Amino acid sequence: MGSPDKQTSKNHRLCQAMRHSVHGIWMVVSQERNMRYHIAASVLVVIAGLWLGLLPWEWLWLFLAIFTVFSAEFMNTVAETFCDLMVGHRFDLNVKKIKDVSAGAVLIAALFAVVVGLIIFGPRLLALIGR
Numbered sequence: 001m002g003s004p005d006k007q008t009s010k011n012h013r014l015c016q017a018m019r020h021s022v023h024g025i026w027m028v029v030s031q032e033r034n035m036r037y038h039i040a041a042s043v044l045v046v047i048a049g050l051w052l053g054l055l056p057w058e059w060l061w062l063f064l065a066i067f068t069v070f071s072a073e074f075m076n077t078v079a080e081t082f083c084d085l086m087v088g089h090r091f092d093l094n095v096k097k098i099k100d101v102s103a104g105a106v107l108i109a110a111l112f113a114v115v116v117g118l119i120i121f122g123p124r125l126l127a128l129i130g131r
Contacts, residue, residue: 028077034106035073042066045117058120065113072109076102 011017028035049062079102083095 028074032073032077035070035077038066038069038073038110042069048121052121052124054120061116061120065109065116069106069109069113072106076106 007016007020011020029039045062045066049059054062079098083092083098087095
């Protein structure tokens with residue numbers, strides 16, 4: 001059967017589920033280069049927001065945009081990992097479609113984040129440079 005240190009059944013405790021969730025987050029952050037880029041961009045946005053003194057509703061939009069990108073990147077990682085598991089190193093047109101659409105979802109989320117950022121930061125930055 002399975003190794004005694006590897007869980008193969010449903011989580012029975014909240015702390016068990018949380019531990020697995022945190023492990024999953026750590027795997028994506030440590031193994032996916034693009035996720036680290038998203039985190040770095042998010043940190044810069046938060047620093048800029050603090051510096052410019054954003055209003056509460058502006059923070060809500062920024063965090064919605066940030067976590068939409070994060071969620072899309074997580075789902076992209078799930079899709080890519082599952083596809084790789086199914087076909088290994090062989091080319092499959094359906095797998096290519098899944099991976100391309102999944103990556104496209106991340107791109108759409110990132111474009112949404114850019115638009116939100118431009119709407120919130122644009123006027124403030126223009127005012128700072130005197131336009």
